[in-house]
Amino acid sequence: MSHNYQDQNQNQEPDAFGAVPIVVNQTPRLPRRTVIKWFVAVAASLQLGDAQVFGAEPGPGEPVITANGYGKDPLLNQTHNPGDLWPLTLSPAQRAAAIALADVILPADNLGPAASQLRCVDFLDEWVSAPYPAQLRDRELVLPGLDWLDVEAGRRFGDVFASLTLAQQQAICDDICFEPRAGENFKTAARFFSRFRSLAAAAYYATTAGWEAIGYVGNQPSLTYDGPPDEVLARLGVEQTVA
Amino acid sequence: MPMIRAEDATKDYDVIIVGSGAGGGQMAFTLTLAGIKCLMLEAGRGYDPVTETPMFQRRDQAPLLGNSTPDKEFGFHDATVDGGWQMPAEPYTQASDKPEEQFWWWRARMMGGRTNHWGRISLRNGPYDFKPRTRDGLGLDWPVDYDDIEPYYTKVEQLIGVYGSNEGLENTPNSPEGVLQPPPKGRAGELLAQKHGKTLGIPIIPIHRAVLTQKLDADRLPAVLFPGNTWAQKIVGDAMRARAACFWATPCGRGCSTGANYQSTTVHLPPALATGNLDIVANAHVREVVVGADGKARGVMFIDKTTGQDVRVNAKAVVLAASSGETVRIMLNSKSTLFPDGLANGSGLVGKYIMDTVGTSLQGQIPALENLPPYNEDGAGGSHFYAPWWLYQQAEALGFPRGYHIEMGATRGMPGGGNPLPDDLGDGAYGSRYKQEARRYYGSFMGFACRGEMIPNDNCFAELDNSTTDAWGIPVLKWHWLWAEHEQRMCDHAERTFKDLIETMGGTVRSVTNGRNRIEPGGKIIHEVGGAIMGTDAATSVCNGFSQTWEVPNLFLVDGTPFPSNADKNPTLTIMALAWRAGDYLVDQSRRGLL
Structure with a gap:
């Protein structure tokens, strides 16, 4: 339960509160119509042909999700890679924008590698291509958002987002990285950014490199459980009360 | 796990047991070790925790990073297969279209049932x-x-292995000396909550969980459990030796391939099978209990889900352990001239007084837990500490009569699958600043959950819905539900208490309080009990104190159905204790020829 503190609608493990499965925070339903409407308004203000960029229904090149889920009895103890269970559906342009944006959000630094080195976009593609209600809702925000990134990049810098310099990419991100501070014309883009950051981080920290980056130690057998080290106990001002 | 085909279940069985979870598993264990020949019917498929449990699997090895979906409602790695609140082949209906008057009915159609994933x-x-x-x-x-x-209780604890401590608190029984296994050490957040709970008068102590913190004493315990019976001692000893102690990794909800925690499939069924007195048929979806002209149970009709064929099996006694809802459904569907309103239902109480646990929760962020040096907090795969109800003497002043215990989640558990840094705390961070902030806040969030006693009421029950059938043509259950004011007030109190606790720890409440919507829906906590309550006479109850139905003396109910109340204590241990006791009684009755 330690990572779903934001989600009021999570499924909570009934019996063991400490062993609750983790649910990615789900954005309240934002109908595709609303997203489209807002993006259309933005596109109109940019004097772009809105129909070319944002169709009211999935465009001719945009796959409709028809795959089945993994069912109620999938193999639990083997590795399932993105694309194994249903087709990935991001377009090459969307993938390029997503890889670039994930690396701006989760770059290589002293805490660990960049998102692109950890296949984060494969997970994101699996997510927005999945045939389940929560993921289909995210698809309605993330795909138009990725398209918007390229439109915005073109408007400001005359190129697609993935081809911009880091400074140019950050200039766009600065306008959409925090919804309460985003300008009126960037509100929906800011919602997209928030959701994208959430999904990219969900993937990043699911990897062993991500574990190291965040400070998780575990998932390894041990003969004893020793509890917090003395340094932690001292910092908290507590004593270990179990012998 | 060895099973037989439906068409081979032709032996001269003494007892048919419907269900393979805590109640059915315990009953099979008790009866087979007493030399009674049993046939167990499980509606789900066979399931082998040794080969199927996802031990050590990471989130990045699971679809959708292991998150919950309608197919796997507790996440991908949860042990439950072929189960959930919604199962296409097995619908159920609601009497009301109001969400707060609906019941969420969890099913686990697999060998071992809910015990594979329970807390x-x-x-x-x-x-x-x-x-x-x-x-x-x-x-x-x-x-x-x-x-x-x-x-x-003592026998079950000795058999399954339960860690915990004896604190001598009111209505929170100690176990006899030497029965409990040593509790695991407290985690940082648990110790911090314990310290600050003291200032609020809340006793936070080691919880009791069915996890082996050390190997069971297989040289001593079998003789304690089966004095003078070397045959039973050998079988039980071998089963105990086959279970490993916890190796302090992987959540228990996935199940355990090494048998370090209790699930029916690793603790009850292997020794029961080793007696040679147990046959198990999987995919056996029970339609009804068959009754003879003398009013006694003669056997069971079930659908072999592998062929779709109806199969009849016979025995001298029938034990239902299918879960409260499913046992009620089987009884109500078992109509005959002698029992026109359903089996053993002369009182009209079959399906009545169904209860769940009162649940609500609150999350907080605790600055003291930020930026702690990394260390391993996986622990025993679940909680180490909890607070038993502590205000028994103040019920009148509180305005609600019964209590709740507090479960807590404070852990630097396996991350990923969700956003570690809420937007408001991140303040728009991206890039390296995001990663630093995620590391800072990791492990600083704590959740507190109320698990409280619901009082049975006339508005919470299940009946047959004759307009809807499952995939095999059997009428389904229609649920009625309404929380009472008692439970709402308990949740009000719990939320105020959690807020006080979080703030006393120096933290901030994170989750939104939802007023009267804060109570979880009925069935959400999956502590469904009642529906065929035990009592002192046939007019006001369905079965006696040995879980034997008044009207059909060779019919026993050993899941949660006989519970006339649902204390805040999680029901599984009590289900097992009652089942063992009912099993001893059944053995005694059969030796006297009374069945």
Whole structure:
């Protein structure tokens, strides 16, 4: 339960509160119509042909999700890679924008590698291509958002987002990285950014490199459980009360 | 796990057991070790925890990073297969279209049932919990008291292995010396909550969970459990030796391939099978209990889901352990000239007084837990500490009669699958600043959950819906539900308490409080009990204190159905204790030729 503190609608493990499965925070339903409407308004203000960029229904090149889920009895103890269970559906342009944006959000630094080195976009593609209600809702925000990134990049810098310099990419991100501070014309883009950051981080920290980056130690057998080290106990001002 | 085909279940069985979870598993264990020949019917498929459990699997090895979906409602790695609140082949209906008047019915159609994924929390009911009506005039008393059940709590704890401590708190029974396994050390957040709980008068102590913190003493315990019976001792000893101690990794909800925690499939069924007295048929979806002209149960009709064919099996006695909802459904569907309203339902009480646990929760962020040096907090795969109800003497002043215990989640558990840094705390961070902030806040969030006693009421029950059938043409259940004011007030109190606790720890409440919507829907906590309650006579109850139905003396109910109350203590340990006791009684009755 330690990572779903934001989600009021999570499924909570009934019996063991400490062993609750983790649910990615789900954005309240934002109908595709609303997203489209807002993006259309933005596109109109940019004097772009809105129909070319944002169709009211999935465009001719945009796959409709028809795959089945993994069912109620999938193999639990083997590795399932993105694309194994249903087709990935991001377009090459969307993938390029997503890889670039994930690396701006989760770059290589002293805490660990960049998102692109950890296949984060494969997970994101699996997510927005999945045939389940929560993921289909995210698809309605993330795909138009990725398209918007390229439109915005073109408007400001005359190129697609993935081809911009880091400074140019950050200039766009600065306008959409925090919804309460985003300008009126960037509100929906800011919602997209928030959701994208959430999904990219969900993937990043699911990897062993991500574990190291965040400070998780575990998932390894041990003969004893020793509890917090003395340094932690001292910092908290507590004593270990179990012998 | 060895199973037989439906068409091979032709032996001269003494007892048919419907269900393979905590109640059915315990009954099979007790009966087969007494030399009684049993046939177990499980509606789901066979399931082998040794080969199927996802031990050490990471989130990045699971679809959608292991998150929950309608197919796997507790996440991908949860042990439950072919189950959930919604199963396409097995619908159920609601009497009301209002969400707050609906019941969420969890099913686990697999060998071992819900015991494969349960939280392993194993709390004894206390003396008060068997006589609630005597204490406050509400609800129903049990026809047994704590002293009747205590020896069976002890036996179950010795068999399955339960860690915890004896604290001597009110209505929170100690186990006899040497019965409990050592509790695991407290985690940082648990110790911090314990320290600050003291200032609020909340006793935060080691919880009791069915996890082996050390190997069971296989040289000593079998002789304690089966004095003088070397055959049973050998079988039980071998089964105990086959279970490893916890190796302090992977959540218990995935199940355990090494048998370090209790699930029926690793603890009850292997020794029962080793006796040679147990046959198990999987994919056996029971339609009805068949009754003879003498009014006694003669056998069971089930659908072999592998062929779609109806199969009849016969025995001298029938034990239902299919879960409260499913046992009720089988009884109501077992109509005959002798029992036109359903089996053993002369009282009209089959399906009535179904209860769940009162649930609500609150999350907080605790600055003291930020930026701690990394260390391993996986622990025993679930909680180490909890707070038993501590205000028994203040019920009148509180305005609600019964109590709740507090479960808590404070852990630097396996991350990923969700956003570690809420937007408001991140303040728009991206890039390296995001990664630093995620590391800072990791492990600083704590959740507190109320698990409280619901008083049975006339508005919470299940009946047959004859307009809807499942995939095999069997009428389904229609649920009725309404929380009472008692439970709402309990949740009000719990939320205020959690807020005080979080703030006393120096933290901030994170989650939104939802007023009267804060109570979880009925069935959400999956502590469904009642529906065929035990009592002192046939007019006011369905079965007696040995879980034997009044009207059909060779029909026993050993899941949660006989519970006339649902203490805040999680029901599984009590289900097992009652089942063992009912099993001993059944053995005794059969030796006297009374069945």
